[in-house]
Amino acid sequence: MRKSRAATGSAVFFAAAPGVVAGLVPWWLTSWDAGTAPLAVRAAGALLTAAGAAVLVHAFTRFVAEGAGTPAPIAPTERLVVGGLYRHVRNPMYVAVLAAIAGQGLLLARPILFLYAIVAGAIMMAFARWHEEPALHRRYGDQYERYRRNVPGWWPRLRPWRG
Template sequence: MRTFSAIAGSAAFFIAAPGVVAGLVPWLLTDRWRLPWSRLPGLVPIGGLLIVAAVAVLLHAFARFALEGLGTPAPVAPTEKLVIGGIYRHVRNPMYIAVLSIILGQALLFLSWTLAAYAVIAAAVMTSFVRFYEEPTLARRYGSEYETYRRAVPGWLPRLTPWRG
């Protein structure tokens, strides 16, 4: 039953957080995606590929929280175990990176400076949240296990080889 609750909670949080930040807000900022497609050759497929790849990473990261951690990414329903498998062996913040990549992909798709500026603002908010709330909270909750993981796996630029801690 715990796994089902973790999956349901993660699905709800997926809609509430990345769904709003990378979906609803860009949709509203682009007048319901009515901006013209980019007229620069190559940006439309690059933007589309970035979005597709980022959505795949985001879904993988959410699944890790539910299945490996038996919890959700939501601060109100955290995982029972520290999530360090899968994509988390390469980078500590794949969800944030994926959400920012989705926004940037849309900025390329529509050649929207508004979305590019929004991505910069979202990145500042996310990095502040990680630095001042998430990292201290994880350190308190998981102690030395998190500290070992934090020292070995970068937060924002993925390592090429997976951490085998």
């Protein structure tokens, strides 16, 4: 896949998936009306939300640059993406989306967003386990299995995998 096509597809998928899950749904649940919370809690929420957004942009960029494809299941990468943050955790996009949702929960002092993060996380974990992992195994075989054995799915390892 050409990089321009991969970049366009990734941008569309960015809006359709994490844009909805970490943006539209939290807005729908809260109208982004803030409750009261100490400044330190709100600041931590802003940092967590910004960090989640930065990780998402990084991960989407890796799919275009390294994988020559998109994160969308209908336009997968030509190569397995294992660089950048993917050396620390197999699912940085999901972790980033959950961080952004939790960050908004802190920033807005809205507990409903923490409940939403739990539900969204359970759905993401199920999707990763029962759809993505088997699909990646079929597509990349032993290369994916080696990666899966060395890089945790959800809790980042401190030292990057050098596989």
